[in-house]
Structures are given as structure tokens and as C-alpha cells.
Amino acid sequence: MLTYTIRRLLLAIPTLLFISLVIFLLVDLAPGSPASQIPLTVPPEVRMKILESMGVNEPVHVRYLLWLKQFFVVEPLVLIDSTFGTAFAEGQQRILSWQSRSPVFDIIVERMPQTLTVIGSAYVLGVLIALPIGIYSAYRQYSWFDQLGTFIAMIGFSVPTFFTGLVLILIFAVELQWFPSIYDTSLKVTDWDSFLAQVRQMAMPVMVLALYNAATISRYMRSSMLENLGQDYVRTARAKGMSERVVVLKHVLRNSMIPVITVIALGIPTIFGGAIITEQVFRVNGLGALLIGAIQGSDLPMVQTLTFIFAVLIVLFNLIADILYGILDPRIRYD
Amino acid sequence: MPDGADAVLDVKGLKTVFRTRGGEVHAVNSVSFHLRPGELLGVVGESGSGKSVTMMSLIGLLPSPPADVRAGEVLLKGVDILKSTPEELRAIRGARIGFVFQDPMTSLNPVFTVGNQIMEPLKRHMGLKGKAAEDRATELLELVGIPDARKRLKSYPHQFSGGMRQRVMIAIALACDPEVLIADEPTTALDVTIQAQILELVHELRRKLGMAIIWITHDLGVIAEIADRVMVMYGGQIVEQAPVRELFGNPHHPYTRALLKTIPKLGDERDERLQIIEGQPPILTAEPSACPFRARCAHAFDRCERENPLRRPIDGQPLGRGHDVACHWNPEGADA
């Protein structure tokens, strides 16, 4: 398992390099330059100077290599510096946003908590709802519970999140006025009241995303359970006199979780993608909103870096999913 | 059965129906038999004749729906277990009645160790814990001839060969010293040498433990080797029943005779055995009102069409004790 993991990690390097190149070139082809962010009143010579200092006039391969170095060397060093108080990254040029001129990673770190609290809790909630529903639907296949679950799941993954989001805003924010329609990023949880306010402003985006995630994952759980409920070893467990609880929640569930956990792990990076839309709808000032803003403002370094971070997450969670599979299924030996 | 009193297991008039989309399938029709202590009862019949469904009906192993055990009594030491609650049935399964299934490759749970799966019934039925459960599990693996037993408890099923897995299944079935062991085609999925080893093991276990065994197979060669008594099933009913020597020496039912002709002689291709009987077993959409074998029977006559034959003794012994057959035809010439 260890050698397998190491081999996979080594293999991930060329994959990621290739992805980074594609992302960099694609984004680089897009129109837009930092020049547009400099006020027109600035004289042309000064303008050129500023651009030069940003390295914009270098040929594309030089800029790509610089960006790579900044992503993989400088930024990790900055992280080490800020944790241990060292000064490895001193004097090194960091990736700068064209829009705000501050380091891209500082902005990302600032926006991360919003995305993690809203999107992360929606995902966890979605999984927690999905698993019992999937298990029980499969155990009572074609019961009214199962039929209702199927119906809601159909709605959950066929209706786009921006639509459910808008419907919720109309009902709960505009009509009933239970929840605020705009997410207040500056809210700090200090006491019970601010905690309640935080819960209320999270409620709708979390509900929308949780419904979507629960819909997909509960379907996976259900079909995986159904597949295993028909297996011979289930009959063996019953023939041994095991209670239905042990048969379903030990024998069947343990087998059914193998593909489902993989799906859950693979889904973690994609929730950031889903976040882009939901964050727009509910005005959550997170990473999704950051990306949209950067695209609109032609902030190429920000777009490149964010997109590449998503790519790294996808590759990473693919690896994690494979390793989990090997841990959960004793038949699989990677070495 | 008249002599059911001394039987460990006495089954009377068992009927099992499957409710399917295409209507009802009457898989088991008024099956009655008994099993004496220490006896090995062989059950033969082509696939689809209702052998498995009969045995699984006994202990509530069929999923309901679609299965519905409609009638009958299953007396285990005189107590009708068809009337027990699901909880009472669970206390019987795996404790007083052990089950071994056909396919050892899929009958064990792939993600738990063999030790875990053997200890489950020990914990549940015998209340054994920790070291005691482990000791008993080791003992069981040794009993079924698995070398290095204590270490093998930590292995997963995929680390065993097919034959070894079937030994593990037998160990699980015998874990709580059952009064009855039901083995449903336990050697069908194994190759011939392994099959012989498993049969040898069963001989030995019978000698040591003395439980009664029901052995399902479609291989009369196996029956000849191990059974005391044989029951031939066709179309969800028992068509002939006799002590093993009597059945082989003096078969009555045309179906039994045909089956006996299918026993391979040296040099025959194994696969061709059962195709010698022309035609297909029936799918019973209603309780049969005629002999289920008539369409394939060389001796069928008008009465076979009108009336499903009841089992009748043909050696003067009380029904169930000696040789009985469910057939209108009389081999000596005169119609019965």
C-alpha cells in the first residue's frame, strides 16, 4: 500500500504539470492585461514600467516557469514562514492578483472560511442525510418510503441548484422573511445571538447544496445496498441466525460502503465547482465568488491559480479515493 | 409420517408459493418427509425441482415477498417452527439447524475475516466471547481439516481456495453443534478431487458428531456414496422415497429410472449427463392437478393427465418408513 501510494504520488506530478500548462496557456490566451487596471491618467512610460515590473512582457514560457516556481516553491515557503516564524521566502516574488495587487494566496486564505463553512457543512449534512435514506430505501425497496425517496432524489438532482436557490429565496427570504437573502461575510460568531444569525444565513445555501448532494449520494448508497442485499453471503448471515440489524448494518453495509466512500471522496473537489453557482445566488463571498470576480476582471493570475488549485484537489481526492478503496476492500492489494 | 415421533425433523404438507409479476409459482407442493437422528437423507432432482426452496422454507430463509410458505408443519423435535416468531427462528438457525450452501466462493462475506464469521454464531447463540470464542473457532477449523487453524482465523475468504472455503462454511454450520445439518449442493461448484475430499470430511464428521444431515445434490453418484435414505424430487413434490440400496436396486418412478440411467459411466463426458431426459421441468403456475412428469414420461396414460398421483408405499411398510412412490404406472404391467 505504501509503495502504491508513493508510486501514485510520483505519477501525479507529470499529470499536474501537464494540467498546469494547459490551464496556464488557456487562460493566457484570454484577453485582458494588468494594464486595464492602471488608471488612464498614468503616463504611458510609467505604465510600461509598471507592466515590466510585473513581468508581463516576458515570453510565455518564462512566465509559466515563474508561475510554477511561485506556486510550488515560494507559496509553500511563505506558509512555512508564517507558521514557524522563519524567513525562507523573504524577497521572493509571490503570485500577485492583477486586480488588487496583493498576493493571490492571501486573498484565497481570506475567502476560504466562507466556502468551507457553507459548502463543507452542506456536503457533510448531505452525506449524513443520504446514507440512512439510501440504506433504508434499499432495505425496503419499493415501499412508500423508497418511492418518496426516489421522487425527492429525482427533483434533487434534476433541478439545478440556482433554481432551487432562487425558489428558496423567494419563499423564505422574500415572503416569509425567515432568513436573510444575502450572506453577511463580516458576521463574527461571538455569542448565542450571532451564532443564530450565522445559522440563519447559512440555512438556505446549505439546504440547497445538501439537497443536491444528498440526492446523488443516497442513490449511490441505495443501489450499492441493493446489489449487496442479493448476495449469497447475506443468506449465509441469515442462516447463522444473525439479527436483521447485524445482517444489514454489518454485513451488507460494510460491503456497500466501499463504492460509496469512493464516490464521496471523489465528490469533495467537485463541490467547489457547485459552490460557484450557489455562492453567486446567495452572495456568499467565498472562493466561487472570488473566481467569478477574477474572470470578470480579467485577473489572469487569480484565475490560473484558483483553477489549478481545483485541479490539484481533483487529482488528490482521486488518489485518496483509490487508497480508501484498498483499505476498505481486503481483496485489493496494490503492491 | 407415522413414525415422525422419533424424528429430529418432521415436515408435513409443506407448500411454498412465489408471487411474481407473471403470477404465482408453486415451487413446493405438499412435501412431507422426516429425518431421523444421525441419519443422512439424500435429496436428488434436476435443478428447478424445488430442492433448495423446500429446505429454505423450513427455516424461513426465503425472502418474503416474493416467497410465501402457505401450509404445512415443520416439527423440530416435536415443536412446529413454522409457527415461531422471527426471533425464535433466528435462535434456531445456526444453532440447532446449520446450513451449507452451494457456492463457497460467494457464500462468505469478502470483507470480514474467516475468524470473525465463524465467531458470529458462537457469540450469538453460545454467548462465547474473546479468547473462548477464538479457541472454539480454532477447534472448528481444525475439525474441518484446515491446517494452521489459529493463524487462518485472521485470513480473509479470498485467501482460501474453493474447497477450503467450503470447509469454512461447514465449520460455521457446525459451530453450535446443530441437531440438523442441511447441505445444499455443497460440492457442485467444486472439482472432482476436492468434492471427494469434502465427502470424506462429512463421513468423518458424522462419525464424530452424529448429527442428522440433509444432503441436496443432483448427482446420484454422490448419493450412492453417502446417503442412508433418498428422496427424489420433481416439480416441487417428492416422487419417490426409499432407503438408498432399495432405490438403486429397485427404482419405480420413471423419473428415478431415467435419473439412474444418467449416472456417468467411466469415460463419459460429465456435462451431458442430465440432458438425457428429454424435455424441461415444468414451471408450476398453479397447484398441479396432473402428474408434473407426464409430459416427459414414456409410460404416461390418461389417468396421469386427470390426477396428480399421491405417494403410496410399495413394499408393504408404512408410508415414509420404507419405499414409496407417487406414480400411477405399475412396472409389473397392471396399472395401479
Ligand SMILES: Nc1ncnc2c1ncn2[C@@H]1O[C@H](COP(=O)(O)OP(=O)(O)O)[C@@H](O)[C@H]1O
Ligand atoms: N425467487 C423466486 N421467484 C420465483 N420463482 C422461484 C424463485 N426461486 C425459485 N423459484 C421457483 O422454484 C423452483 C424450484 O427452485 P429450486 O428450489 O431452487 O430448485 P433446485 O431443485 O434446483 O434447488 C424453480 O423452478 C423456480 O421456478
Ligand SMILES: [Mg+2]
Ligand atoms: Mg438448488
